[in-house]
Amino acid sequence: MRRFAHFECCVATKSLAHCLTNIETPCDLSESTGTIVLPSHFAAAMHRNWMKSITRLVDALTTPGFGRQSWPPKPVKPLKPTTRRDSPRRVRPTPTQGTFVREQFIYEPESPAVVARRPEYWLYTPPTRGSKPPALMVMLHGCKQSAEVLAHGTRMNALADREGFIVLYPEQPRRAHPQCCWHWYDPEHAGAREADGIAQLIEQTLEQTGADPSRVYLAGLSAGAGLAGLIALRHPKLFAALALHSGPALGVARSPASALNLMRRGARVDVVEALSSVVNVATYPGMPTMLLHGLRDEAVNPANQAQLAAQFRALNHLGDGGNVSRQTTRGEGYVLRNDMRDGECIVSLCQLTATGHAWSGGDPRYAFHTPGPDSTWLWWQFARQHVRDTALAA
Numbered sequence: 056m057r058r059f060a061h062f063e064c065c066v067a068t069k070s071l072a073h074c075l076t077n078i079e080t081p082c083d084l085s086e087s088t089g090t091i092v093l094p095s096h097f098a099a100a101m102h103r104n105w106m107k108s109i110t111r112l113v114d115a116l117t118t119p120g121f122g123r124q125s126w127p128p129k130p131v132k133p134l135k136p137t138t139r140r141d142s143p144r145r146v147r148p149t150p151t152q153g154t155f156v157r158e159q160f161i162y163e164p165e166s167p168a169v170v171a172r173r174p175e176y177w178l179y180t181p182p183t184r185g186s187k188p189p190a191l192m193v194m195l196h197g198c199k200q201s202a203e204v205l206a207h208g209t210r211m212n213a214l215a216d217r218e219g220f221i222v223l224y225p226e227q228p229r230r231a232h233p234q235c236c237w238h239w240y241d242p243e244h245a246g247a248r249e250a251d252g253i254a255q256l257i258e259q260t261l262e263q264t265g266a267d268p269s270r271v272y273l274a275g276l277s278a279g280a281g282l283a284g285l286i287a288l289r290h291p292k293l294f295a296a297l298a299l300h301s302g303p304a305l306g307v308a309r310s311p312a313s314a315l316n317l318m319r320r321g322a323r324v325d326v327v328e329a330l331s332s333v334v335n336v337a338t339y340p341g342m343p344t345m346l347l348h349g350l351r352d353e354a355v356n357p358a359n360q361a362q363l364a365a366q367f368r369a370l371n372h373l374g375d376g377g378n379v380s381r382q383t384t385r386g387e388g389y390v391l392r393n394d395m396r397d398g399e400c401i402v403s404l405c406q407l408t409a410t411g412h413a414w415s416g417g418d419p420r421y422a423f424h425t426p427g428p429d430s431t432w433l434w435w436q437f438a439r440q441h442v443r444d445t446a447l448a449a
Contacts, residue, residue, distance in 0.1 A: 148207035149418065152182040152216050155206070160256045174231075176256060177202045177224040179212045180264070190220040190270035190439070193257060195279030197301075197423055198236040202226035205276065208421035209414050209431050218435065221266050225253050239281025240314035242306065242333050250286040254293060269445045272438040274298035276414055276423065277355060281305070284363075287342050288334040295443040298345040298434045301355050301412055304362040306333045321358030327369045334370075341371045345403040345437045347430050349410030357406075364404045368394060371401045389415075389428040403437055405430075 159175050181189070192215065196205040202224035206212055215222050227235045227249075238245035261268050273294050275283030280302025287297045288305065306329040307322045308314035322329065330336050344367040348360035373379050373394055382400075384391040388409055394402040407415045410427045417424025417431070 149210050149213045151179070151212045153180050153212065155179045155212060160252075160259065174228060174252060174256075175202075175226045177206060177226065178260065178264075179206065179215055179222040179224075181215050181219050181221070183219065185219050188265055188267040190218075190272065191257070191261060191264070191266040192220050192222045192438075193253075193271065193273045193283075194222060194224050195237065195253075195273075195275035195283050196224070196226070196235070197275075197277030197279045198232075198234045200235065200276075200279075200422060204421050205279075205414075208417040208424035210418060211431055214431055214435060218439075220270075221260075221264055223257065223260050225256060236278045237282035239278055239285055239303070240308035240310060240317075242285055242309075246282065246285055247289070249282060250289050253282075253286055254290045257293060269443045270295055270439075271443070272296050272298070272441075274300065274434055275302065276300045277302060277412065285333070287344075288330075288339075291340050291342055292443070294342065296343040296345070296438045296441040298347065298438070299363060300347045300414055300430060300434075301349065301352055302346075302359065302363065303355055304329070304359050305366055306330045317359070318355045321356045322362050326362040326366050330366055330369070336369055339370045341401075342367065343371070343399075343401050343437075343441045345405065345434055347405040347407060347415065347433070349407040349412065349415065349427075351410060352412045354412035360404065360406070364402060367402050371396075373401060386428060389433075400437065400440065405433060 155177060157175060157177050192211065194202075194205055194209065194211060196202055206222070206224055211222050227237050229235055232238070237249055240246065242250075257271060260266065261271070271294050273283050273287060274297070275281070277300070280299035283297060284299055284302060284305045287294055303314070303317050304322045304326050307324060307326065308317045327336065344363075346360050346363050346367070348355070348357050350357050368374065371394075373396060378397050380395045382391075382393045382395060384393070388407060390406045390408065392404045392406075393400045405428075407428055407430075410425060413423045413425035414430055415425060415427035416429035417426075419425055
């Protein structure tokens, strides 16, 4: 059977003559017809073997149980019950009563060598306004997020319904960064353009909506926190208060590689001195700031929070004398350490004891939001205490 099988595999080729030498049987190859002429006794043996093969094949196909395993089959494992998890596109956000629209902003850079950009943004307007102009809350998303995801995840629009403020969500387009990250680690070039562009967008929004210019509050998550800090350094007179959630120390990173190193380990340099490349610390007018960070954050090392606290104590000149004190408040799942001056909270450090790299108290159906202490409410409680002196800003 082994030689017969070898014969079958060689029949289809034109150069059959040398293959037939392995059969040890005299035969001829007709060049005119391409057929093989074999002795009668060898042809008869081939026919018998071929018929036996056909018979075995028919038996296998028609006899029940033929050729099957004799031992019992393995028992089938029962299927585990599963819970369907909707993707973010199918998730229904927390109901709100106002209008949430997407717009496009034409950013005109100061340098004519820089091409004008057309970033998109979302704007939420609550259904009713009080007698006073509303405050403006500016929210910056992180990497692998969008403005819409941040809005639904933080539930900031629902809070805006209750408190009556407007919310602006600038969005980083994918064409600017494949992961939709802001360039916070490039404060002299791309990061500066993004910071200045968002500052222009805020000024336009104030003019179009009639929001109160003395109550503009800026917050960001992760990479959004990095850019929010850069905006506050470049345009301090535009904001009444700042919040950085899970953000990196400022002025340290200068490239994607150094940014990753900073996120993983924290800064290995004097962080206050590192600010000097971005802003003049001695003449900075100050910025009330809240720093929120999960102690279980594995993306941005919590050491960054302590380093940011040192930076903003310096930027707010808390070491220059005056009635400065520190208060510690413990809540469920968080610890607040507040630096006070003349009874006003200037720098608030909120440590989220069981939170990872996510907006605490957010809707977990959206990326980078997790149950826990309500960061949205904690931030608003801090922000609404502060009003910018527009006369000094002018």
